[in-house]
Amino acid sequence: MADWPGESSDLLFVPLGGSSEIGMNLNLYGLLGKWLMVDFGTSFAGETLPGIDLIFPDLSFIEKRKRNLLGLVLTHGHEDHIGAIAHLWPKLKCPVYATPFTAELVREKLKEEDLLEQVELNIIQDGKPFSLGSFEIRYIPLAHSIPEGHALEITTPRGVIFHTGDWKLDPDSTVAGPASEAALRTIGKKGVLAMIGDSTNVFNKEASPPEQSIKPNLQKLVAEQKGRVVITTFASNVERVETVGEIAEATGRHLVIIGRSMKRIIGAAKKCGYLKNFPPILKEEDGGYLPRDKVLILCTGCQGEIRAALNGLAGDVNKKIHLSAGDTVLFSSKMIPGNELPIGRLINKLVARGIKVITEKDADIHVSGHPGEPELVKMYDWIRPRIAIPVHGEPRHIHAHAELAEKLQVGHVFRPKNGTLIRLAPGPPEIIGEVETGYLALDGKRLLSLASNTLSERRRMMENGVLAITITFDRGGKLAGRPVIQPFGILCSANDVQLKLDLYDLIMAEISTWAPRDEPHARFLEEELRLAVLRLFRHETGKRPLISVTVTGLEKG
Ligand SMILES: [Zn+2]
Ligand SMILES: [Zn+2]
Numbered sequence: 001m002a003d004w005p006g007e008s009s010d011l012l013f014v015p016l017g018g019s020s021e022i023g024m025n026l027n028l029y030g031l032l033g034k035w036l037m038v039d040f041g042t043s044f045a046g047e048t049l050p051g052i053d054l055i056f057p058d059l060s061f062i063e064k065r066k067r068n069l070l071g072l073v074l075t076h077g078h079e080d081h082i083g084a085i086a087h088l089w090p091k092l093k094c095p096v097y098a099t100p101f102t103a104e105l106v107r108e109k110l111k112e113e114d115l116l117e118q119v120e121l122n123i124i125q126d127g128k129p130f131s132l133g134s135f136e137i138r139y140i141p142l143a144h145s146i147p148e149g150h151a152l153e154i155t156t157p158r159g160v161i162f163h164t165g166d167w168k169l170d171p172d173s174t175v176a177g178p179a180s181e182a183a184l185r186t187i188g189k190k191g192v193l194a195m196i197g198d199s200t201n202v203f204n205k206e207a208s209p210p211e212q213s214i215k216p217n218l219q220k221l222v223a224e225q226k227g228r229v230v231i232t233t234f235a236s237n238v239e240r241v242e243t244v245g246e247i248a249e250a251t252g253r254h255l256v257i258i259g260r261s262m263k264r265i266i267g268a269a270k271k272c273g274y275l276k277n278f279p280p281i282l283k284e285e286d287g288g289y290l291p292r293d294k295v296l297i298l299c300t301g302c303q304g305e306i307r308a309a310l311n312g313l314a315g316d317v318n319k320k321i322h323l324s325a326g327d328t329v330l331f332s333s334k335m336i337p338g339n340e341l342p343i344g345r346l347i348n349k350l351v352a353r354g355i356k357v358i359t360e361k362d363a364d365i366h367v368s369g370h371p372g373e374p375e376l377v378k379m380y381d382w383i384r385p386r387i388a389i390p391v392h393g394e395p396r397h398i399h400a401h402a403e404l405a406e407k408l409q410v411g412h413v414f415r416p417k418n419g420t421l422i423r424l425a426p427g428p429p430e431i432i433g434e435v436e437t438g439y440l441a442l443d444g445k446r447l448l449s450l451a452s453n454t455l456s457e458r459r460r461m462m463e464n465g466v467l468a469i470t471i472t473f474d475r476g477g478k479l480a481g482r483p484v485i486q487p488f489g490i491l492c493s494a495n496d497v498q499l500k501l502d503l504y505d506l507i508m509a510e511i512s513t514w515a516p517r518d519e520p521h522a523r524f525l526e527e528e529l530r531l532a533v534l535r536l537f538r539h540e541t542g543k544r545p546l547i548s549v550t551v552t553g554l555e556k557g
Contacts, residue, residue, distance in 0.1 A: 006432070008033040011158040011424045013196065013416075017041065017057030019391045019398060020418045022200060023080045024439075026057045027163070027391060031156055034133040035065055037094070038163055042083030049455060050462050051332040051443060056084040057418065058438035058449065063091050070132040071095045071122075075165030076149045077102040078236060086113040087442060097130065098484055099139055101148045105269040106234075108402040140187070141401045143170035143178040143211070143368025146236040147274055151179075158425040159193030162383050166198050168208045168368065169375045175239045186381040194424050195385035195410075197376075199393030200477055201403035204372030209364075211239045217245045217364045218332060225356075227292045227327040229253070232302040232528055233311045235261040237369075241298065244332075245278045248296040255279050255381045256287035256321070258308035259300030284320040287420060292327065294444040302333035304342030314349040325354025332365045338342065373404065380408045387412045387429050389422065446522055457546060465545045467492030467533065469507065473553030480553065483507050490537075490545050499540055 006012070018025030023043030029036045045052040045218040062069060071094050074082055082102065089096075096119055098106055103123045110116040110226040124130060129138040144166045163378050171178060201208065222229050233240050241262075249257040257263055269275045287295050301310030310329070312318040322328075329350055335343050347357050360366040371379065380388070383496040390401030398415055405413045412429045414422055419437035423430055428453040439450040448454055449488040466488040474480040483504070491500060508528050533547050 006423055010426065011156055011193075012421060012422055013194070013389060014061070014421045014511040015391050015418055016059070016061060016435075016437055017418055018080070019393070019416045021394055022392065022397070023362055024055065024057050024084065024085070025081050025392060025402055026059075026098070027196065028062060029154065029156075031134050031158065032112055033068055035062060035069045036132055036135045036137075036154070037062065037069060037092075039075055039081040039165075040072055040084045040088070041078070041079065042087075044338075045441065046429045047208065047341065048459075049441060049450075050458050052441040052455070053446075054442040055450065056088055056440045056442070056447075057108065058436065058440055059088060059091055061419075061435040061437070063509070065492070066092050066094065068421060069094045070135065071097055073132075073137060073152060074098040074102050074106065074154060074389035075163070076144060076146055076434075077105040078146055081166070082106055082109070085119075086110055086115060088197070088440075089115060089119060090158065093118075095122060097122045097124055097137075098541075099124055099150065099267065101146075101268065101272045101274070104272055105265075106278055107276045108264060108268065131195045132478045135361065140179050140183070142167035143176040143369075144285070145211075145234065145240075147175045147238045147269065147272070148175065151550055153187055153287060159478055160187075160191065162187060162192045162195045162197075164379065166196065166200070166370060167379075168371050169378065170208075170210045172210055173193070173239060174213055174242065176433060177225060181276050181378075181382060184379070188244065188383040192383050192385045194387035194389060194429070195383050196368055196391055197379070197401075199390040199397040200370035200403060201372045202376065202401040203389075204368070204394070205374075207372045207374040208368045208370060212243075214240075214332070214365050215219035215243050215247070218243065218330065221328075221330060221358060221363060221365065222247050222253070222296060225293070225309060227329045228295045228297065228321075230310065230313060230323070230327070231332050232299050232329065232365075233331075234302065235259065235265045235300050238265065238274050240332060241266060241269070242275055242278065244296070244298045245275070248402075249279050251296070252288060253294055253296035254282045254287065255409040256282045256284055256297045256298070257317070258284060258297060258313070258321070262298060262300045262309070284318075292324075297321065301346070302331055302343075303336055303339045303534070304344070306342070311346055311349075314346055314353075314355075315351070321352075321354070323355055326356075328356040328358065330365060331357070331359040334360055334366055349532040362475045376401070376404060377408065379409065380405065385410060387414070387424060389414045389416060391416065400513075460544070461489070464543045466548070467491070467537075467545045468548045468550075469529070469533065470550045471507070471529075472513065473551070475553070477554070478488070479511065483511075490543065492543075502540070503533065503536060506532060510516050522551040525549075526551050 016026040025039040025041040027038040042054045043528045123262045136155040138153040152163040299309035301308030390398045390407035402415045419434045423432045441448045468486040470484040472480040530547045530549045
């Protein structure tokens with residue numbers, strides 16, 4: 001299917017996710033009618049989408065072209081880059097490429113969804129280049145807040161693309177082994193057509209500090225505490241986990257790990273050769289019996305997740321370990337925008353029990369894995385692309401990143417949003433169209449389009465309540481009993497007696513105007529009554545409940 005004039009010959013780029021938000025990255029490169037997909041991520045839905053856990057990019061554009069999809073290449077193992085695979089891979093059925101640690105995380109997800117046997121998961125070792133159609137791809141290691149963060153050097157007959165993935169400059173990272181400045185300059189010298197890159201921290205005027213810089217601060221804080229110490233962080237930050245292990249040894253505390261994802265990541269990291277000198281992990285129940293100043297607990301839940309380990313400790317529902325007044329919780333993490341409320345609730349629970357809370361606002365105990373402005377400036381200087389395409393950001397990040405690239409005199413700078421189709425070559429690069437985009441929500445086990453009205457109905461039910469009215473006529477056209485009124489989440493209080501009577505009177509008055517003289521159709525009556533009831537509720541309560549009226553026994557129109 002070639003919808004675009006140059007789809008069969010031009011070098012194209014289009015993001016389907018991650019260029020209108022931070023999260024759910026999905027980028028596509030097209031050449032000779034074939035497509036290469038980079039990353040396949042998810043986002044957490046937040047509190048505005050009731051009942052929804054995850055959202056994904058709408059795949060319609062690439063689903064229609066799945067026969068021409070050469071493969072999915074994963075830059076690294078964060079959820080916003082791999083989290084959609086286990087849910088949406090069956091729609092695409094393409095081979096997947098990843099480095100060992102990322103592949104290990106993907107494998108576990110596929111196993112959970114019973115897909116492991118079906119997915120061709122290719123593990124790329126030691127930076128060996130590999131080819132998919134006319135794309136030759138090489139993983140370039142860069143430091144990030146997870147092992148095996150990578151840029152991709154994608155060589156095509158129409159030019160070289162440098163896709164940065166998520167990155168920061170941290171030459172001393174103990175797990176990353178990042179490419180040196182010289183290696184990156186060498187890529188730049190060969191001539192790079194386009195750099196597609198991370199915009200997350202463009203507003204930071206300072207470079208992100210090295211991961212190891214927080215270790216002395218964290219260690220000092222742990223050493224000062226007399227009670228139990230809990231450190232919570234992002235499970236996937238293996239270098240941070242390694243640091244916590246070292247601090248446990250240095251401060252004479254035994255390490256206890258709580259949280260499924262923390263245990264899972266530690267297992268995957270060890271399997272891939274990381275965490276070689278990690279101290280022995282104590283069982284949770286043993287941690288509960290040790291003197292309080294001999295325990296260091298590492299756990300999940302730094303974003304206030306209800307089901308995570310830290311929330312269990314805060315609410316004292318963990319059966320094996322009970323925190324008490326004088327214990328300390330260190331948040332070695334940042335507050336992800338949108339999570340302020342749940343994190344606030346979590347901290348309140350802890351503080352109310354006399355547990356001390358220390359966050360990155362109180363001490364330097366967290367660093368970001370994304371590049372601040374000075375790092376971006378360096379990368380542009382080293383790679384020297386002719387085209388800059390900022391991705392991995394909300395519009396405000398992407399625009400600021402584009403302004404920076406213009407200031408650095410990159411020849412062509414774009415400000416994409418999801419669906420912006422850009423021709424990179426041949427000829428001057430330009431936006432040549434918009435492709436279909438949108439969002440899919442995981443609702444239990446099913447996928448819903450966010451554009452459908454299911455979720456707006458659900459929100460309305462949540463905010464306004466529901467009223468179901470059933471009216472039954474007998475064969476003679478007379479009312480068969482009283483109308484049945486079922487309220488949910490509305491009309492619950494004792495003060496509603498008058499409103500209930502008014503509602504009943506309204507229904508009866510409406511019905512009296514119907515039958516039998518003009519034999520009206522039931523569907524028309526249902527709508528008429530629904531609007532009348534809605535008017536009553538708006539007038540009396542200021543609410544707009546979701547109202548369902550069912551009339552049976554009359555002829556349906
Ligand atoms: Zn990342
Ligand atoms: Zn990311």
